[in-house]
Amino acid sequence: MAFPPSKAMASALAEARAAAVRGEVPVGAVVTDAAGNLLAQAGNRTRELRDPTAHAEMLAIRQACAALGSERLIGCTLTVTLEPCAMCAAAIAAARLERVIYGASDPKSGGVEQGAKVFSHPQSHHRPEVVAGVAETECAALLKDFFAGRRG
Amino acid sequence: MAFPPSKAMASALAEARAAAVRGEVPVGAVVTDAAGNLLAQAGNRTRELRDPTAHAEMLAIRQACAALGSERLIGCTLTVTLEPCAMCAAAIAAARLERVIYGASDPKSGGVEQGAKVFSHPQSHHRPEVVAGVAETECAALLKDFFAGRRG
Numbered sequence: 001m002a003f004p005p006s007k008a009m010a011s012a013l014a015e016a017r018a019a020a021v022r023g024e025v026p027v028g029a030v031v032t033d034a035a036g037n038l039l040a041q042a043g044n045r046t047r048e049l050r051d052p053t054a055h056a057e058m059l060a061i062r063q064a065c066a067a068l069g070s071e072r073l074i075g076c077t078l079t080v081t082l083e084p085c086a087m088c089a090a091a092i093a094a095a096r097l098e099r100v101i102y103g104a105s106d107p108k109s110g111g112v113e114q115g116a117k118v119f120s121h122p123q124s125h126h127r128p129e130v131v132a133g134v135a136e137t138e139c140a141a142l143l144k145d146f147f148a149g150r151r152g
Numbered sequence: 153m154a155f156p157p158s159k160a161m162a163s164a165l166a167e168a169r170a171a172a173v174r175g176e177v178p179v180g181a182v183v184t185d186a187a188g189n190l191l192a193q194a195g196n197r198t199r200e201l202r203d204p205t206a207h208a209e210m211l212a213i214r215q216a217c218a219a220l221g222s223e224r225l226i227g228c229t230l231t232v233t234l235e236p237c238a239m240c241a242a243a244i245a246a247a248r249l250e251r252v253i254y255g256a257s258d259p260k261s262g263g264v265e266q267g268a269k270v271f272s273h274p275q276s277h278h279r280p281e282v283v284a285g286v287a288e289t290e291c292a293a294l295l296k297d298f299f300a301g302r303r304g
Contacts, residue, residue: 051214052223052246053205062203071204086270087246090239090263094204108275111242115275116268118238123260123267 005101008032008079009135011041012103015056016081016142019043026142027082029056031064034075034098040064056080057088061095072096081139083132086111089118092128099129103139157253160184160231161287163193164255167208168233168294171195178294179234181208183216186227186250192216208232209240213247224248233291235284238263241270244280251281255291 008030015028022043030041040063045054057080064073077099078092083106090111092100100112111118112130119127160182167180174195182193192215197206209232216225229251230244235258242263244252252264263270264282271279 046223050221050223051217052248053210053214053243058205062205065203069202071198071202085242085246086263086268086275087239087242090237090242090268091205094237094239096204106275109277110275111238111268111270115273116238116242116263116270118263118268121267123238123258123262125261 004036005077005079005134008038008077009081009101009103011038012056012079012081013135013138013142015041015043016139019045019056020142020146022048024048026146027056027080029060029078029080031060031073031097032077032079033068039067039073039076053087055085055088057084058091061091061097065095074098077101079134081135082106082143083110083112083114085109086116086118089116090124093119093124093126096126097128099131101131101134103133103135104143105132105136156188157229157231157286160190160229161233161253161255163190164208164231164233165287165290165294167193167195168291171197171208172294172298174200176200178298179208179232181212181230181232183212183225183249184229184231185220191219191225191228205239207237207240209236210243213243213249217247226250229253231286233287233294234258235262235264235266237261238268238270241268242276245271245276245278248278249280251283253283253286255285255287256295257284257288
């Protein structure tokens with residue numbers, strides 16, 4: 001595999017760290033195709049773009065669709081440092097991503113395992129494979145440090 | 153009010169009809185501010201943009217945020233012809249829209265009254281006022297005619 005899952009998560013973490021430097025909540029995401037090629041990588045840019053939809057996952061999905069010239073990401077994997085919120089989870093289903101790999105769970109805002117549990121309803125027309133807890137400690141530490149620094 | 157709710161829904165319906173002409177699922181949305189001024193209007197462009205996130209509501213929210221230079225649409229109303237899906241509902245909450253007015257319910261893909269019921273969970277950090285069923289017959293007929301035409 002050209003871009004194995006551990007490398008994908010390392011890239012997502014690098015995007016999250018770059019987001020923190022920009023003063024954004026540190027979440028990063030990458031999209032890889034079925035062969036493991038990197039299609040897109042993005043960090044959270046809601047503040048910079050003044051756009052509440054500019055979560056890392058949304059930017060990565062839109063980038064990957066542009067790269068493939070398709071509104072469907074068949075066979076692709078999205079790797080993200082934090083459990084997607086309901087908006088991003090529904091976008092993942094709409095894009096027909098085959099797999100979502102994420103790091104830290106998000107009891108406060110998550111929409112996959114928590115709250116809306118977007119993939120669990122028939123109104124979600126696609127249910128990706130979900131792999132949670134990859135590099136969880138490192139992903140969670142980034143967020144914890146960021147918010148601790150803000151309070152300091 | 154410069155742009156009363158009925159006028160907002162008329163504009164959303166016009167956007168939905170224009171989307172149908174472009175071969176898109178006919179959904180239209182507008183954002184108005186607290187004084188009733190029109191901030192943004194958009195129709196569904198998922199096919200044209202090859203972007204699964206390019207729902208009418210998402211485009212209108214992003215346009216309105218750009219118009220105000222803010223990632224929060226405090227005091228604003230989103231008027232849309234169809235019940236928002238989970239992605240759009242969560243974006244509405246993220247944008248802190250005060251009110252959502254929609255036309256037709258969407259048992260198949262809706263995320264407000266159906267399925268994910270995005271606003272009903274504590275992970276949704278904002279719960280807008282929801283007004284459903286405005287110009288419902290007209291909004292639903294547009295969709296029905298569009299899909300009937302596709303099967304024809």
